[in-house]
Amino acid sequence: MPHLNRFMIRTYHRIPVRCQLYYMGEEFLGKGTVMNLSRTGFRVLGDHQVVPGMEFSVRLSLPDKDEPVEIQRVVVQWVREQLFGVKFLTISPDAEERLGNFLSARLRFYCAPV
DSSP states (O other), rough: OOGGGOOOOOSSSOEEEEEEEEEESSSSSEEEEEEEOOEEEEEEEEEOOOOOTTTEEEOOOOOOOOSSSEEEEEEEEEEETTEEEEOOOOOHHHHHHHHHHHHHHHHHHHSSSO
């Protein structure tokens, strides 16, 4: 069965965001915008073509602080033209904590009573 047709249950909510990132492989440097983010991955609109299964590192600029979050290794799960989704493979405890805090604050904002 092709990868695109598999049904996957998500364990975390995707939070809509607009954050800049750089994604770096051995022979390329891409720049993109994160469209949504979760504790396990994100969706990107990027300027460098990737393919499913490709692995690389990421430097993500969150609006909460000036210093970027560095994720050592992600893997591309799916691709549609310049839009693609990645899953985290290797992330430091500090980066994971910062990402978790950012997402928790965003989730509280989206779930706050009007």
